[in-house]
Amino acid sequence: MHFATTDICDDNAALLEDGTLAVLPPVFLHYGQHKKFSGRASTLKVFEDNALVRSVLETPGNGNVLVIDGGGSMRRALVGGQLGLLAQNNGWAGIVVYGCIRDCDEINACAVGVRALGAHPQKSAKQGVGERDVRVLIAGVPVAAGDWIYADADGVLVAKKQLV
Incomplete structure (x- = not known):
């Protein structure tokens, strides 16, 4: 996987201007063994309920990234160690959680990239x-x-088309 989010931004200034490429605000913390990951987005909209998260992560990920809109809730965790293992074992490239996770030590032992608010x-x-x-x-x-997610140590990008 050869990309840098900084290079993607530098090489696609026009896409940043027209909204075809966007940068998520720098509010996410890194978890999991993979600091860098990319893939097509699968999306979920949930609030303080992770039953659908489990059912999706139980399916083949095919290198995709699960993007979870948890409403930014800081009151409950949407992903824990068991789900981190499911993501790893079922071929998900990563998980972006607009919300919280738990079992950080377990998730950090998984060969997957995870971004969460905390x-x-x-x-x-x-x-x-x-x-x-x-x-x-x-x-x-x-x-x-179907959007493309690119994440590394500098941030997380959302692109309407594959850029790398």
Whole structure:
């Protein structure tokens, strides 16, 4: 995987201007073994409930990135160690959580990239409420299923088309 988000931004200034390429605000912390990851976005919109997160991560990831709009909630974790293992074992490139995770040591042992707002020890509800493959807002940036996600130590990008 040979890319740098800084180079993508420098090489695509016009796309940044027209909104075809966007940078997520620098509010995400890094977890997992992969600091750099990229792939097509699969999206989820949930709030303090991770039943759908589990069901999606139980399917083959095919190198995709699961983008979870958790509404920015800092009250419960949407991804824990078991889900980190599912992501790793089912071929997901990464997970971007607009919300919290837990079991940080377990997630940090997984061969996957994870970005989240922070860690919270309380587990989520398991009602199965939410929507899959819908347009979501991650820290104010729209992400649609099929968009491309590029993440490294400098940040997370959302592109309407594959750039690398």
